[in-house]
Amino acid sequence: MPELPEVEVVRRGLEGHVCGARFSTVEVFNPRAIRNFEGGPDQLAGFLSGHEIHEIRRRGKFLWLVLDDGAAMVVHLGMSGQMLIKDAEDIASRYDEPLSPEGAGLDDKNLRHLRIRARLDDGQELWFVDQRTFGFWQPSDLVETFDGVVPEALEHIAPDLLDRNLDIAALARKMKRRRTEIKKLLLDQQVVSGIGNIYADEMLWKAQVHPRQKANRMAIPALQSLLLGGIEVMTAALAKGGTSFDELYVNVNGQSGYFDVELNAYGQQGLPCPRCGTPIVREQFTNRSSHLCPNCQRLH
Numbered sequence: 001m002p003e004l005p006e007v008e009v010v011r012r013g014l015e016g017h018v019c020g021a022r023f024s025t026v027e028v029f030n031p032r033a034i035r036n037f038e039g040g041p042d043q044l045a046g047f048l049s050g051h052e053i054h055e056i057r058r059r060g061k062f063l064w065l066v067l068d069d070g071a072a073m074v075v076h077l078g079m080s081g082q083m084l085i086k087d088a089e090d091i092a093s094r095y096d097e098p099l100s101p102e103g104a105g106l107d108d109k110n111l112r113h114l115r116i117r118a119r120l121d122d123g124q125e126l127w128f129v130d131q132r133t134f135g136f137w138q139p140s141d142l143v144e145t146f147d148g149v150v151p152e153a154l155e156h157i158a159p160d161l162l163d164r165n166l167d168i169a170a171l172a173r174k175m176k177r178r179r180t181e182i183k184k185l186l187l188d189q190q191v192v193s194g195i196g197n198i199y200a201d202e203m204l205w206k207a208q209v210h211p212r213q214k215a216n217r218m219a220i221p222a223l224q225s226l227l228l229g230g231i232e233v234m235t236a237a238l239a240k241g242g243t244s245f246d247e248l249y250v251n252v253n254g255q256s257g258y259f260d261v262e263l264n265a266y267g268q269q270g271l272p273c274p275r276c277g278t279p280i281v282r283e284q285f286t287n288r289s290s291h292l293c294p295n296c297q298r299l300h
Contacts, residue, residue, distance in 0.1 A: 001077075001196055002077045002081075002242070003061060003194060003195065003196040003198055003199050004060060004061060004161070004162065004193075004194030004195065004199070004234055005199070005234050005237035005238040005242045006077075007058055007060075007061050007063060007077060007194070008058055008162065008238055009241055010063065010077070011056050011063050013083075013085070014056045014063070014065075014083060014085075014126075015055070015056045017085045018053050018120060018126060019053055019056065020052065021052070021053055021120040021121060021122045021124065022050060022052045022053070022121040022122075023048040023049050023050065023051055023118055023119075023121075024049065024118075024119040024120060025045065025049065025118070026044060026045040026049060026116065026117070027045075027099075027116070027118075028040075028041035028115070029100075029101050029116065029117070030115040030130075030133060032115070033128060033130065033136055034116075034137055034138070036138040036153070037138050044139065047071070047073075048073065048118065048139075051069055051071075052067065052068040053065050053067065053068075054066045054067065059150060059154055059163070059193060060157055060158070060160045060189055060194035061077070061189075061194055061196070062074060062075070062076055062151075062154055062157060062193075063075040063077075063083075064140070064150075066142070070141075070142060071139065071141060071142065072140050072141070072142050073137055073140075074137070074139070074140050074151050074153050074154065075135070075138075076135050076136050076138075077135045078132065078133070078134030078135030079134045080113075080131040080134070081128065081129070081130040081134070081135030082110075082127075082128070083126065084110060084126075084127040084128075084129055085125070085126065085127075086125040086126075086127055087123065087124065087125070088123050088124060088125050089123065091125060095111070099111075101113070109131075110127065110129050113129045113130060114127055114128070115128050115130050115135075138151075138153055140152050140153040140154070148165065157190070158189060158192050158193045159192070159193065160192060160193040160194035161192060161195070161227065161230050161231045162194070162231065162234060162235070162238075168224055169220075169224060171227060172223035172227060175191065176215060176216060176218065176220050176223060177216065178191075178216060179214055179216045180214065180215055180216075181211065181212045181214060182204070182209060182211065182212075182213045182215050182218065182226070183204060183212070183285065186204075186230075187200055197290075198263070198266045199234060201266040201290060201291045201292065202233045202266055203227075203229050203233050204265070204290075204297065205265035205291075205293060205297065206229040206230075206233060207222070207225055207229045208297055209226055209297060210292065210298060210300075211283075211285060211297075212285075212290075213299055217300065236262065265291040265292055265293065266291045267291065268280040268291060269282040269291055273293040273296060275296055276293065276295050276296055278293050278294060278296070280292065
């Protein structure tokens with residue numbers, strides 16, 4: 001699943017392409033793509049058509065398009081969602097209208113997995129492509145919270161590590177009060193958002209903390225160091241365009257990130273730890289796996 005760095009790469013790409021453009025028409029090809037919206041495809045089209053995209057915001061793994069009427073379109077990429085920018089003239093020259101995923105050739109994976117197609121008034125198209133159909137679009141009102149203005153649908157999502165207003169000391173104190181394994185806390189989107197399995201393993205390796213270490217047994221400075229290390233890891237990943245293990249994660253131009261070549265723990269089982277040389281191990285963790293160095297990351 002795309003985590004904070006990957007979603008931020010997509011947000012930046014969209015920001016550079018669609019801000020200032022207006023929605024002309026919107027087509028929904030798969031109802032799962034709007035399953036959290038009480039209305040149907042026609043209602044979604046009515047919600048967007050004619051409205052200008054003012055900005056693209058993000059919290060954790062969620063994006064939202066801020067519209068000129070003060071409403072928002074929340075986007076969650078799920079496991080394999082892609083927000084792709086297309087040129088309308090190129091699409092018209094390659095495909096017959098009406099465009100239909102069912103009529104796609106076997107060589108056009110984007111079209112076969114096209115869930116939502118939005119035409120913009122500047123000659124671009126915005127495609128939501130999602131092979132595994134876990135992603136969605138969801139209209140939402142914007143509301144004021146003590147953490148800032150967010151879509152009402154995301155009020156329960158905590159700020160993320162790249163939020164400029166995040167209070168690291170306060171977050172560390174909050175985590176210190178929990179008798180929970182530290183990795184579970186890092187993955188809890190209501191505690192801190194945007195962290196998934198990849199970056200949890202990487203930041204725990206960097207801080208030399210075992211994934212099953214109880215948060216309440218860690219000193220507050222150690223928790224702060226862990227969180228600050230997470231900021232460093234995610235900033236580095238962002239600079240590389242995120243982490244791509246297959247073709248399911250790409251930016252708005254269809255390009256993959258390459259931070260995977262710099263991973264120290266995640267997916268590195270059997271390889272020597274870059275810090276001490278001990279082979280990285282993979283352990284079962286709930287319905288996931290954890291990757292760690294058994295020498296550097298001892299359970300206390």
